[in-house]
Every structure is written in structure tokens, then in C-alpha cells.
Amino acid sequence: MPSLPETASLLKKNDPDHVEALARGLSVLKAFSAHDRPLSVSDVAELVGITRTAARRFILTLEYLGYLSYDASGYSLRPAVLEIGDAYLLSHNLLAVAHPHLASLVQEVGETASLTVLHQGRVIYVDRVHADRVLTANIIIGTSLPAYATATGRVLLSGLTDEGLDEYLESLVPESLTGYTAIDGEVIRKRITVAREQGWSLADQELAEGLRSIAVPVRDAGGGIIAALNVSAHATRVSSESLRDTVLPRLLTAAAAVEKDFADDDWPADVVL
16 A cells, blocks of 8 residues: 655654644545545554554544545545635635636636645645546546646656756656556656746646547746646547647636736745645
8 A cells, every 4th residue: 555655754753843633634534535444443554654553643633523434345535624624615716717718718628627735745636626527537626646747747857857857757766647647757757847938738638538638827926837737538529639729728818817917916935735
């Protein structure tokens, strides 16, 4: 079973403000969010890198608080965890500014559109407007995906400094998700570099068979990439050429409109977490 990096390891161990118990508790919640099945105490202990005793204490506390429930198959997340996500979704003006443009984009192109941000090397979907079409990937708000295998991820990674990109690639252990997924570090670097140079990225069935996606950056007033917009479509319905020639211009227009409407709003400089 793959191991989740501990949240605590991302903090300075000698920092007097570092509350390790909180960091570990959040790691336990993240273990559940990364798996679509119930987990046992042993599963959580292995995933988070803690003892079974510690895992049991965290799980029982989270169950008491209403974030987990138990049945014969193990522990699972409860709807109460949505309160945490809702707090994020309701607290940032970018989401309110971007949503009408996402909706308009979907009306124009007839395909699903999303707004994403980067967090610890993964893409997080913070808004998504579905078209009346079938997609092969079950992606909803809050879904977390490996950035290297997605168009939106490569756009977001292209906003990193050279040093930041080096650190990302050095820590990356890529997994072949489909027969089209690039797992060679230099190939992944090249695709991110191309995204940086051309200002957009296209992923052809790298995340899931039958799914094509194209993405562009959303920038702040200083030119930094704070989010990405993307359009996804089924490969049998839309070709890569059609995404590039027909969808991309509309996607760029939507991103420019979001940036314009957002220009006067106050957004923290470290939005790309």
C-alpha cells in the first residue's frame, strides 16, 4: 500500500508554533480523502506513518467530532468534512468571479469546464461546471489529481520557479495511469516547459482512457499563475486538433475575462499553495 507523506514533515520540526498532533490529525483525514473505500485502523497507521495506537486515537476523535463513521467494512468520511471544503470555497473571491465565466464557456463549447489550483504537487478542483455530456473521469469539486498527468497540472506547475520545479520533479514518483501517461522525469519537465512557453497545455488520455483536456493559466496582477481553467471532453467526440483550434481561443478569452474581473479584488499572494 503506498505511503502518504505526513503533513507534519512539511513543517519545521523545531518551530515552537508547530502543533504536531493537529498535523497528524489532518494527515489522517487526508488518508481517507485519497481512497475511495473504507479504511481500517491498520490501513490508516500504514498510510500516515504512525502507530496503530495513535491511529486509533485520531480515528475515534474524528468519529466523535462527526467527521468519520464506522461499519463492518471500516471507517469512512461523513458529510461533515464538507464544512471544511465549503469554508474555502466561500472565502475566496476568485471562485465567485470565475464561476459565471465557467458557465458561459460551457454554453459556448458544450463541454465541461473547471477551475483548479495547485497544492503540494497535486491539482485540486475548486469549481466545475458540467456539460450535458458523458466523461470517463469522475471528477467533482475537491478532487485531487497528480499534476504531472493533467493539462491543468502542467499549466500550474509552469508557474513554479526553476528551483521549485526541480524540487517537484526530484520528489516525484510518477505512476503510469494509462498507456499515454508520461512517467519519465525529463519528458514531464519538457511538457511543463512547453506549457510555460506557449501559455497552455493539452493532455491526451494521460489521466484516463478516452479523456482529453486543454488548460490555460489564470494570472494575478503581477503575472503570477494563481489558478488554471480547463475544458475536458471525450476523445471519441472531440479531437486534439479541435481542442486546440476551436476550444483554446474561447478558453483564453474566458481566462482573460476572469483576470479582468478579479483585478480589483484582494487575493493573497500565496494562493498557489
